[in-house]
Amino acid sequence: MNFTEQLWQDIQPIYDAILNHGFVDELMTGRLPSATFQYYIQQDALYLTDFSRALNQLAARAATADDSLQFTQFAQNAILVERGLHETYFALYDIQPETAKMPACFAYTNYLLATTSLQSVAVGAAAVLPCFWIYREVGKYIYRQAIRENPYRSWIDTYAGEAFDLSVTQMLALTDRFAEAASPVEQDRMRDAFRMASRLEWYFWNDAYTRHRWLV
Numbered sequence: 264m265n266f267t268e269q270l271w272q273d274i275q276p277i278y279d280a281i282l283n284h285g286f287v288d289e290l291m292t293g294r295l296p297s298a299t300f301q302y303y304i305q306q307d308a309l310y311l312t313d314f315s316r317a318l319n320q321l322a323a324r325a326a327t328a329d330d331s332l333q334f335t336q337f338a339q340n341a342i343l344v345e346r347g348l349h350e351t352y353f354a355l356y357d358i359q360p361e362t363a364k365m366p367a368c369f370a371y372t373n374y375l376l377a378t379t380s381l382q383s384v385a386v387g388a389a390a391v392l393p394c395f396w397i398y399r400e401v402g403k404y405i406y407r408q409a410i411r412e413n414p415y416r417s418w419i420d421t422y423a424g425e426a427f428d429l430s431v432t433q434m435l436a437l438t439d440r441f442a443e444a445a446s447p448v449e450q451d452r453m454r455d456a457f458r459m460a461s462r463l464e465w466y467f468w469n470d471a472y473t474r475h476r477w478l479v
């Protein structure tokens with residue numbers, strides 16, 4: 264079993280909790296209230312901007328030009344996806360970009376920025392991997408079951424699509440290569456980072472589902 268396959272085994276309970284979450288279920292059936300999706304998309308626009316920054320941070324710190332190029336391409340893509348979501352859903356709902364990050368978005372983006380800045384590139388890569396991998400698996404899971412005329416079709420097609428699939432495959436190969444060169448201690452740090460970011464994925468859906476806001 265390669266390193267990333269082990270990572271996936273580690274987060275199986277978290278992944279199951281995500282698949283069974285009301286947000287994912289209602290996104291799939293199209294019954295998710297549009298106010299809930301609006302909250303999600305507004306937070307996700309803020310998320311993707313920082314996700315891109317985190318990837319650029321890894322690009323700047325990568326040891327080789329090839330790795331740098333790979334990370335800058337991911338970083339660029341995150342912004343392009345964000346723009347695509349903007350054009351579709353911000354216009355559809357006639358909503359404005361949100362400027363305040365709610366708790367899960369705040370925690371997740373700050374975690375990614377801190378980890379990609381202060382930990383090794385290998386640990387940073389493990390921290391950004393769930394954003395790729397979990398979305399691909401959730402996207403495909405939803406795609407298989409979703410009805411055609413789903414209001415969230417554009418979102419589903421983005422994450423179940425071929426372009427996203429390719430980027431995930433590349434990111435997995437990169438992570439496995441970093442893990443091969445990493446010491447056992449460093450590999451443990453990678454596992455911890457992967458698990459933490461996976462948990463924060465669950466929190467991100469959960470904040471959207473409950474339309475959670477700062478309580479104080």
Ligand SMILES: Cc1ncc(CO)c(N)n1
Nearest residue numbers: 307310311394395398467
């Ligand atoms: C919170 C979150 N994680 C991952 C992705 C996919 O890049 C996304 N758009 N939003």
